[in-house]
Amino acid sequence: MNKLSRSADWIDQAEPRKPRKVSRLDRLRDAVRNPGFVAAVPISLLFIAGFLAPLTVVVLFAFMPPETFSLLQVPTLDNFRSIFAGTYYLSFVSSLELATCTVVILLVVCYPLAVAMVRIFGNKGSILAIVLAAPLFVADNLRLMGWMLFLVKGGVVSGTLQTYFGIELDSMLYTFSATLFGLVYIYLPFMLFPMVLGVSMVPPKLREAAFDLGATNAQVLREIDIPLAMPGIIIGALICFILVAGAITEAKVLGGTAVVMIAQDIQKEFTFAQNWPKGSALSVLLIAMGGALSWALFKRVDLDTIFGRK
Amino acid sequence: MKRKNLLQSFNQSRREFLRTTAMLSAGVAASGLLSSAAYAAREKEMNIYCWEGYNSDKVLDPFRREFDCEVKAQGLISDPEAVNQLRAGDTKVWDIINLNNAWGRKQLYPEGLIKPLDKAKFEPLWDMMIPEFKWPYKWAMSDDGENLLGMIQRYGPSGVLVNTDKVSAATLEDEGYDLFLADDFKGRYAVLMYDDWVVMHVAIAAGFSPFRAVTDEELAKYEVLMRKLINNAAFLSDDMNAIALGMINGSIDGSFPGSVYTVSAARLDGNPNLRCVVPNKGPEELGGRAGVRWMELTSLVNNPQLSPRGEDFLQYCYRPETCKNVSFAEGTYNPVGQMGDPRVMALFSAEELDAFQYDTLEADMNKCTDFDIIPDYTRLHDIFSAAVREKA
Known part of the structure; x- marks a missing residue:
C-alpha cells in the first residue's frame, strides 16, 4: 500500500469530526490572547486610572x-438645587458665549491658513506648521503674562505709541475683548491642525473636475472644499469649544x-469656598454639556474617514 | 570547551534561564525594598507647602547645600485650600506647612494635621522675637497652652493700598473704607482676589466683626457693600504684581484689600508713593480696629514619614541671615518677628526697612485685629462669589 492510499484509508476510517464546543472560558482565553486586546491593555489601564477613576470620584462627590470631604455619606441633590437656585447660569452662559465667539473667529482665521498650508506653500507648509506649533512649547501662563505686559497701560504697545507718536492709550486689558483675544491666541493651533488634516482630505482631482465642468470658485468652496474638509473642521471646532x-x-x-467663566466658579468651590461637592456638581454639569455636544x-x-481607513 | 554565547545559553537551557531570571527579579525586588526603606527614612528630602517666599531659591538653596537635602516647595494663594488638601490626605506629602496664624490653633492641630514642636529646642529661640510676639505667643500655642504648634516669622497689617500721589494716606486713614466705596472712586481701584481677605475687610467696612456669627441685618448690609465694591472695581485679580503694576502705570489708584507685602517690592523699586494704609476707625466690637493683622505660622505636618529635615528647617529659619532672606524673598518683602534680635535688624538697610513701611508698622499693626477663622464664611463667601459673577 502506497503512502497515498494509506492516507486515504485513514481519511475513510476517520469519524467525521464534531465541531468543538467552545466554552466561555475558551472564548475569554482567545480574547485575552488576541493581539488587539494585548495592545489595548496599556491605554485601557491609563484610561481607567487617569480618567475614569477621577471622573467617578467627581461624580460621586457631586451627590x-x-x-x-468624605464619599461615605447619604447621597443628596442639594448641590444641584443650590446651583440651579443661584446665578451660576451666568458663568455657563459666559463660557458658552466666549467659546462660540472663539470658535467662530478661529474658523474664519484658520481656514484660509489651512488651505494655504496644504495647497499653496507646498513643502514650506511644514515650516509654517512648526512656527505655528512652537508657542505650544511654552506654558500658557507665561505666554499670557507676556501679552499682559504687551497690552497693559505703559506696556509695549501703549508705551511705544506714547513715546514715538504722542498717542496716549489706556490699558487694553481687563475686558471681554481682552479675554476673547487671549482665548483665540492660545487655542489657534487646536483649530488649525485638525483643519489642515480636513483640507488635505479634499482630492485635488475632484476640484479640477468641478472647475472643468464650469463650477465657480464659490461653488467649489461651498460644494466640494468645505463639505469634504468638514470632518477636520468639526473636530477642530469641537476641541476648541x-x-x-x-x-x-x-x-x-x-x-x-471682567467675565467669570464656569471653570473659575469650579476652582473657587474647590479652593476658597471649601465646598468640594458643589465644585463637583458644577464640574458634572460642565462635563455633561461637553459630552452632549461631542455626542451630537x-x-x-x-472618524474612519478622517484617519483614512475608508 | 566552547564558550556559549548569550543566545546559545538561552536556547539550550530554559531552566537555567528561568533560574537566572528569578534570581535577577529577586535582586531587583530586594533593591526596591531597600530603596523604599531608604525612602521611609527621608533623611535627604523635605517637602514644603507655603505662601510665596519660603519657596524661593534664596531661602531654600543654602538649606539644600548645607543639609545635602532635596527640597520640593509649592506655593499657595489660599489658606482654606491648603487646609483642605491636608484633610484630603496630603499629610503624606508635605513636611512643612506655612499658613496664616489662626489655622494652626483652630483647625490643623485639633484635627491632628500638624505636630507640636519640641519646646526645649524652640523656646530659647523665641528670645529673638519682637515684644508683640513674646513667649508664649497665643497663635503659636495650642488652645490649652501646652503645645508649641509652629514658628512665627513673617507678619504684617492688612488694610487697603493707595497711591499717595493721588490720595493722601491721612485722607484715607480718616475716611476709611468709605472712600473706596464712594461713587467718585469708581473704576479707580482693583480688588485683590484673596477671597477670605476681601470677605473680612468688607465685613469690617460694613461695621461688624467677621470673626463671629453674623445676623441677617448685617448680612444684608454686607451684601450691599460687597456688590458696590465689585461693581465699581476697575478689575479683579489674584495677582498682586498686576495690581502693583496698575498702581505704578496709573490705571488704578488703589487696591482693596492690600497688605504691606503687595507693594513692598514696588516701593523698593522706586515707588514709595504706593502704600498700605489702615483706616483709623473700625467696628467698636473690634476695639475700633479697622485692619486685620496676619502672622504666618510655620509648622511640622503630621506626616507618618516626617522628614527629620523638617525640624532642621524650622531651626534654620531662625538664623539671622535666613530671617533676612525670608523677609526679602523674591517678589515680596515683609517684616519678620525675629527683628527683635539686633543681629537680624543689623542686616536691613534703611531702604529695605522703608520697603515694608517700617516707619508706621507698629502703628498700623495696632490698628488691626488678629486674623481669625470666619464662622459664617460660607454665607459671606457665597455673597462675594455671586457679586463677582453678577458684576455689572
Missing part, C-alpha cells in the same frame, strides 16, 4: 452633602475677571 468652555487663565490674567457632533462625523 455628597455640601461642605463635606470644549477647551475654551473649561478655560480659566485667559479670563483671569487678560480679562481681570460625532454622530455626524465619521
Whole structure:
C-alpha cells in the first residue's frame, strides 16, 4: 500500500469530526490572547486610572452633602438645587458665549491658513506648521503674562505709541475683548491642525473636475472644499469649544475677571469656598454639556474617514 | 570547551534561564525594598507647602547645600485650600506647612494635621522675637497652652493700598473704607482676589466683626457693600504684581484689600508713593480696629514619614541671615518677628526697612485685629462669589 492510499484509508476510517464546543472560558482565553486586546491593555489601564477613576470620584462627590470631604455619606441633590437656585447660569452662559465667539473667529482665521498650508506653500507648509506649533512649547501662563505686559497701560504697545507718536492709550486689558483675544491666541493651533488634516482630505482631482465642468470658485468652496474638509473642521471646532468652555487663565490674567467663566466658579468651590461637592456638581454639569455636544457632533462625523481607513 | 554565547545559553537551557531570571527579579525586588526603606527614612528630602517666599531659591538653596537635602516647595494663594488638601490626605506629602496664624490653633492641630514642636529646642529661640510676639505667643500655642504648634516669622497689617500721589494716606486713614466705596472712586481701584481677605475687610467696612456669627441685618448690609465694591472695581485679580503694576502705570489708584507685602517690592523699586494704609476707625466690637493683622505660622505636618529635615528647617529659619532672606524673598518683602534680635535688624538697610513701611508698622499693626477663622464664611463667601459673577 502506497503512502497515498494509506492516507486515504485513514481519511475513510476517520469519524467525521464534531465541531468543538467552545466554552466561555475558551472564548475569554482567545480574547485575552488576541493581539488587539494585548495592545489595548496599556491605554485601557491609563484610561481607567487617569480618567475614569477621577471622573467617578467627581461624580460621586457631586451627590455628597455640601461642605463635606468624605464619599461615605447619604447621597443628596442639594448641590444641584443650590446651583440651579443661584446665578451660576451666568458663568455657563459666559463660557458658552466666549467659546462660540472663539470658535467662530478661529474658523474664519484658520481656514484660509489651512488651505494655504496644504495647497499653496507646498513643502514650506511644514515650516509654517512648526512656527505655528512652537508657542505650544511654552506654558500658557507665561505666554499670557507676556501679552499682559504687551497690552497693559505703559506696556509695549501703549508705551511705544506714547513715546514715538504722542498717542496716549489706556490699558487694553481687563475686558471681554481682552479675554476673547487671549482665548483665540492660545487655542489657534487646536483649530488649525485638525483643519489642515480636513483640507488635505479634499482630492485635488475632484476640484479640477468641478472647475472643468464650469463650477465657480464659490461653488467649489461651498460644494466640494468645505463639505469634504468638514470632518477636520468639526473636530477642530469641537476641541476648541470644549477647551475654551473649561478655560480659566485667559479670563483671569487678560480679562481681570471682567467675565467669570464656569471653570473659575469650579476652582473657587474647590479652593476658597471649601465646598468640594458643589465644585463637583458644577464640574458634572460642565462635563455633561461637553459630552452632549461631542455626542451630537460625532454622530455626524465619521472618524474612519478622517484617519483614512475608508 | 566552547564558550556559549548569550543566545546559545538561552536556547539550550530554559531552566537555567528561568533560574537566572528569578534570581535577577529577586535582586531587583530586594533593591526596591531597600530603596523604599531608604525612602521611609527621608533623611535627604523635605517637602514644603507655603505662601510665596519660603519657596524661593534664596531661602531654600543654602538649606539644600548645607543639609545635602532635596527640597520640593509649592506655593499657595489660599489658606482654606491648603487646609483642605491636608484633610484630603496630603499629610503624606508635605513636611512643612506655612499658613496664616489662626489655622494652626483652630483647625490643623485639633484635627491632628500638624505636630507640636519640641519646646526645649524652640523656646530659647523665641528670645529673638519682637515684644508683640513674646513667649508664649497665643497663635503659636495650642488652645490649652501646652503645645508649641509652629514658628512665627513673617507678619504684617492688612488694610487697603493707595497711591499717595493721588490720595493722601491721612485722607484715607480718616475716611476709611468709605472712600473706596464712594461713587467718585469708581473704576479707580482693583480688588485683590484673596477671597477670605476681601470677605473680612468688607465685613469690617460694613461695621461688624467677621470673626463671629453674623445676623441677617448685617448680612444684608454686607451684601450691599460687597456688590458696590465689585461693581465699581476697575478689575479683579489674584495677582498682586498686576495690581502693583496698575498702581505704578496709573490705571488704578488703589487696591482693596492690600497688605504691606503687595507693594513692598514696588516701593523698593522706586515707588514709595504706593502704600498700605489702615483706616483709623473700625467696628467698636473690634476695639475700633479697622485692619486685620496676619502672622504666618510655620509648622511640622503630621506626616507618618516626617522628614527629620523638617525640624532642621524650622531651626534654620531662625538664623539671622535666613530671617533676612525670608523677609526679602523674591517678589515680596515683609517684616519678620525675629527683628527683635539686633543681629537680624543689623542686616536691613534703611531702604529695605522703608520697603515694608517700617516707619508706621507698629502703628498700623495696632490698628488691626488678629486674623481669625470666619464662622459664617460660607454665607459671606457665597455673597462675594455671586457679586463677582453678577458684576455689572
